[in-house]
Amino acid sequence: MTPQEFFKKDVFATAAGIEIVEAEAGRAVARMAVGPAHLNAGGRTQGGALFTLADLAIAVAANMHGTLAFSTTSNISFLRGSGPGETLTAEARELYLHPRMANYQCDVRNERGELVAQMTAQLYRKDTPVPLQ
Numbered sequence: 001m002t003p004q005e006f007f008k009k010d011v012f013a014t015a016a017g018i019e020i021v022e023a024e025a026g027r028a029v030a031r032m033a034v035g036p037a038h039l040n041a042g043g044r045t046q047g048g049a050l051f052t053l054a055d056l057a058i059a060v061a062a063n064m065h066g067t068l069a070f071s072t073t074s075n076i077s078f079l080r081g082s083g084p085g086e087t088l089t090a091e092a093r094e095l096y097l098h099p100r101m102a103n104y105q106c107d108v109r110n111e112r113g114e115l116v117a118q119m120t121a122q123l124y125r126k127d128t129p130v131p132l133q
Helices: 003-007 011-015 047-063
Strands: 019-024 027-033 067-078 087-097 101-109 115-129
Touching (some): 003 019, 003 047, 019 047, 027 047, 047 067, 047 087, 047 115
Antiparallel strands (some): 019 027, 027 087, 067 115, 087 101, 101 115
């Protein structure tokens, strides 16, 4: 099963229009075109949409090791506004890997390469296999 097929089960991220661009153990890239459904009352990208984009990229990077991993703590900083018509790219990378715990960082950038948000997360790694290979 491909990462794209497996993560289609993430109904929320799929409904948000997030696509997986790259996937390998410890690193992943995901993309989202910002549309009307992603906006807050001020007409900018809603924080939850940014969180979901970064969270999915981290999930893909972590689960590509072949065992199920779940976030125990996530922290996001919103650094720059974005809005309709922009395409945002989230790149997650592994900072630390242990048999039970792992740490990741994800940078969300706009089309100009400007940093829009940054997430860090700690994940718990289970023994449950993930059918991605």
